[in-house]
Amino acid sequence: MKLTKKQFKQDFEKRLTTKFATDVEKAGPQETLAAVSSVIKAYYSKIWQEDNEYKDETKKKQAYYFSIEFLPGKMLKSNLLNLGILDTVRESLSDLGIDLDAIAQIEPDMAIGNGGLGRLGSCFLDSAASTGIPLNGNGIRYSYGLFKQKIVDGYQVELPDSWLDNGNPWEIRRADKAVEVHFGGEVWLEDDGTGRLMPHYRNQERVLAVPYDTPMVGFENTTVNNMCLWRSEVPKDLDLRFQNLEYMRQTAMLSAELYPDDSNYDGRLLRLKQEYFFVSAGLQRVINHFKNINKVPVTHIADFISIHINDTHPALCVPEFMRILVDEFGIEWERAWNITVKVMSYTNHTILSEALEKWPEEMVKNLLPRIYQIILEIDRRRTADLLPKVGAKLVHSTRIVKDGQIHMANLAIIGSHSTNGVAKLHSDLLKDVELHDFYLIYPERFNNKTNGIADRRWSQIANERLSGVLDETIGKSWRHNLNELKLLEAYKNDENTLERLQAANFDNKLRLAEYIQEHNGITVNPEAIFDVQVKRLHAYKRQLLNVLHILKLYFDIKDNPEIEMVPRVFIFGAKAAPGYHYAKSIIKCINEIANMVNNDKDVADKLKVVFMENYNVSLAEIIIPAANVGEQISLASKEASGTSNMKFMLNGALTIGTLDGANIEIFEVAGKGNYFKFGLTKDEVYEYYRNGNYNAHDIYEQNPIVHRILDAFIDGTIPNISAEGPEVFDSLTTYNDEYFVLRDFNDYVRAQKDLERLYKNKNAWAQASLMNIANVGKFSSDRTIKEYADDIWHVHEKK
Numbered sequence: 001m002k003l004t005k006k007q008f009k010q011d012f013e014k015r016l017t018t019k020f021a022t023d024v025e026k027a028g029p030q031e032t033l034a035a036v037s038s039v040i041k042a043y044y045s046k047i048w049q050e051d052n053e054y055k056d057e058t059k060k061k062q063a064y065y066f067s068i069e070f071l072p073g074k075m076l077k078s079n080l081l082n083l084g085i086l087d088t089v090r091e092s093l094s095d096l097g098i099d100l101d102a103i104a105q106i107e108p109d110m111a112i113g114n115g116g117l118g119r120l121g122s123c124f125l126d127s128a129a130s131t132g133i134p135l136n137g138n139g140i141r142y143s144y145g146l147f148k149q150k151i152v153d154g155y156q157v158e159l160p161d162s163w164l165d166n167g168n169p170w171e172i173r174r175a176d177k178a179v180e181v182h183f184g185g186e187v188w189l190e191d192d193g194t195g196r197l198m199p200h201y202r203n204q205e206r207v208l209a210v211p212y213d214t215p216m217v218g219f220e221n222t223t224v225n226n227m228c229l230w231r232s233e234v235p236k237d238l239d240l241r242f243q244n245l246e247y248m249r250q251t252a253m254l255s256a257e258l259y260p261d262d263s264n265y266d267g268r269l270l271r272l273k274q275e276y277f278f279v280s281a282g283l284q285r286v287i288n289h290f291k292n293i294n295k296v297p298v299t300h301i302a303d304f305i306s307i308h309i310n311d312t313h314p315a316l317c318v319p320e321f322m323r324i325l326v327d328e329f330g331i332e333w334e335r336a337w338n339i340t341v342k343v344m345s346y347t348n349h350t351i352l353s354e355a356l357e358k359w360p361e362e363m364v365k366n367l368l369p370r371i372y373q374i375i376l377e378i379d380r381r382r383t384a385d386l387l388p389k390v391g392a393k394l395v396h397s398t399r400i401v402k403d404g405q406i407h408m409a410n411l412a413i414i415g416s417h418s419t420n421g422v423a424k425l426h427s428d429l430l431k432d433v434e435l436h437d438f439y440l441i442y443p444e445r446f447n448n449k450t451n452g453i454a455d456r457r458w459s460q461i462a463n464e465r466l467s468g469v470l471d472e473t474i475g476k477s478w479r480h481n482l483n484e485l486k487l488l489e490a491y492k493n494d495e496n497t498l499e500r501l502q503a504a505n506f507d508n509k510l511r512l513a514e515y516i517q518e519h520n521g522i523t524v525n526p527e528a529i530f531d532v533q534v535k536r537l538h539a540y541k542r543q544l545l546n547v548l549h550i551l552k553l554y555f556d557i558k559d560n561p562e563i564e565m566v567p568r569v570f571i572f573g574a575k576a577a578p579g580y581h582y583a584k585s586i587i588k589c590i591n592e593i594a595n596m597v598n599n600d601k602d603v604a605d606k607l608k609v610v611f612m613e614n615y616n617v618s619l620a621e622i623i624i625p626a627a628n629v630g631e632q633i634s635l636a637s638k639e640a641s642g643t644s645n646m647k648f649m650l651n652g653a654l655t656i657g658t659l660d661g662a663n664i665e666i667f668e669v670a671g672k673g674n675y676f677k678f679g680l681t682k683d684e685v686y687e688y689y690r691n692g693n694y695n696a697h698d699i700y701e702q703n704p705i706v707h708r709i710l711d712a713f714i715d716g717t718i719p720n721i722s723a724e725g726p727e728v729f730d731s732l733t734t735y736n737d738e739y740f741v742l743r744d745f746n747d748y749v750r751a752q753k754d755l756e757r758l759y760k761n762k763n764a765w766a767q768a769s770l771m772n773i774a775n776v777g778k779f780s781s782d783r784t785i786k787e788y789a790d791d792i793w794h795v796h797e798k799k
């Protein structure tokens with residue numbers, strides 16, 4: 001949009017008066033932020049309204065991304081950038097003595113997700129809007145987002161994230177579009193007089209679902225899509241029988257809290273309730289909208305909408321859509337089923353069995369009696385249909401209802417026309433191993449969609465220094481099309497460019513060093529290698545492998561304080577699920593090792609270990625641009641894709657990583673010599689599983705370096721871990737090291753040495769860094785979302 005400084009200042013000052021009865025001089029930072037946000041909202045609202053009209057008039061097909069998590073982070077700068085007014089607004093505010101970045105910093109992170117899954121959803125919504133693809137989000141407006149992490153005595157402590165305290169300037173509450181969602185009670189079927197069985201209900205609990213719309217503003221275009229988040233409330237005309245405090249509390253609780261676990265299936269009733277709540281409300285709204293806009297029968301709905309099931313949490317979309325078609329529109333079962341399968345598609349994000357959702361039949365039956373009947377009927381018909389075609393064995397292994405449980409992944413695969421993994425390796429594993437039986441039955445449904453990132457946030461917003469250098473070197477086309485970064489390759493031997501790229505990184509390191517000084521009280525040397533591992537804490541991600549390597553370096557120094565070593569700063573950011581005891585123990589160990597290393601005179605500034613509290617999207621925006629090295633060291637086959645790996649690459653960090661998830665594709669395009677690969681391959685891992693011949697204790701006994709490092713956990717070398725040390729030690733020895741940390745240790749150390757060697761050669765390192773940036777184009781989520789739109793949803797870009 002076009003905006004002059006004069007206009008903005010006028011709008012801003014007026015808003016301070018009309019909304020807050022104050023002025024530039026007297027306004028506090030919260031008021032300033034609120035007034036700026038409110039002005040910006042007015043700017044995009046017009047575009048939003050027009051785009052909605054365009055969508056309604058053209059009736060073009062739209063896709064809906066159902067996800068129990070989103071992780072957008074802060075919105076102010078992203079909205080400014082996308083509207084094309086970031087510089088104008090920054091300068092205008094500066095004229096008024098206001099620092100935009102300081103104001104932007106106090107906006108709370110919208111943290112209604114845990115990690116990769118939610119962040120991917122937000123990258124997709126950003127990219128869809130930016131490429132003109134009609135894709136809308138559907139989720140839950142949790143009053144409390146992901147907990148705030150505090151480190152106390154080295155331990156993680158969880159504090160509530162009440163992000164709505166100062167209101168949310170971006171959202172619009174749409175009370176007129178509220179719908180009801182029903183739970184429990186009894187259901188029975190009666191002939192409606194025409195021979196059709198219709199459901200009748202008694203004693204159902206009613207919950208009001210109120211949508212809050214947050215605009216997803218496209219990058220310098222006219223598209224504004226919607227992220228619809230549902231809040232649970234008590235219906236105003238509540239049946240007296242339910243008019244009690246406990247019920248009211250429960251109803252309000254539905255959208256109160258995000259489940260802070262992204263690794264383990266949690267079979268709690270409230271979670272199942274949340275899943276049905278946003279699925280039912282979302283589908284009702286989508287179908288209501290379809291009815292209002294299109295004057296065609298609902299049997300044509302597959303030509304107008306597409307529903308995406310992001311992991312299994314929204315898998316109830318399948319039976320709920322069937323319920324609406326069959327019960328509410330009176331569509332015959334087989335026909336309804338064909339429509340449902342056409343409309344639905346599903347993404348799998350993990351092969352970890354402990355994360356696979358299954359719900360006890362009794363629970364589903366009691367909470368969602370009609371949905372339960374429909375699931376049984378789907379399962380019954382499918383079994384009858386397939387038995388003669390594929391045989392009992394395959395039918396049984398892929399059944400939805402089995403052993404008293406409802407298998408949500410099975411429901412999602414069977415009830416949709418597309419199942420995809422999130423990186424090549426992961427999708428292959430789904431076909432060949434994890435979902436092989438499904439693949440045999442429905443081969444045409446399986447496909448890969450390698451993840452991507454909203455590159456504008458991770459470069460243009462998070463790394464303005466680098467962005468500036470890129471503009472000066474290759475022009476600005478890369479800001480619209482990340483593939484244009486390829487132009488940078490021509491400067492691989494241009495010393496001036498290499499120097500300026502490194503200088504940008506150095507400035508970001510200074511910024512991070514300052515942050516670390518302020519928040520951790522640790523002085524770090526900006527000349528050191530900034531070696532970063534930021535992601536949720538999970539055993540399979542192997543933060544522990546990183547830790548063992550740090551201890552190796554530490555002992556190298558202790559043995560020989562004069563040893564030559566490129567100084568390193570190891571930086572961690574990680575939240576552990578509150579109930580994940582082992583992960584919390586690792587955090588404690590990291591913090592105690594940090595204390596030990598950072599305060600050891602022998603170490604001087606050769607080694608620093610920093611655990612950064614409360615890792616979230618905003619912190620990532622400070623850390624990643626300052627990294628030299630990104631650690632992507634999960635056990636091969638376990639990390640479905642990873643997406644921070646792509647953010648590091650975009651920011652010019654080199655990856656040290658295993659052949660897992662999207663690392664493989666990153667290595668492919670980064671080119672030899674520009675990354676550090678180590679460790680078992682997925683085939684070697686599976687070979688160990690087949691043979692059962694991995695023996696971690698042998699490694700401990702036979703490798704003196706490993707022996708000494710592990711002993712440090714139990715012999716008092718590392719202080720203050722009398723409970724956690726033995727736990728970690730035992731996990732690696734007695735319990736045979738589930739994620740092959742010891743098996744990969746030697747090769748990891750080797751790769752780390754290669755890395756150090758390259759870093760000593762400033763020019764060669766800068767070249768490798770440049771090659772990472774130049775080849776990151778594939779990992780823009782603009783590319784990913786186009787693939788979903790073309791191959792799965794069949795929705796089209798606005799021209």
Ligand code: 26W
Pocket residue numbers: 115116117118120261262263264265266311349350355356357422451639640641642643661
């Ligand atoms: C039921 C609890 C639960 C909650 C969330 C189980 C599993 C999940 C997610 C599937 C976990 C997740 O976030 N997976 C990550 O998804 C990213 C986006 O595709 C990938 O990049 C990560 O590799 C994958 O771990």
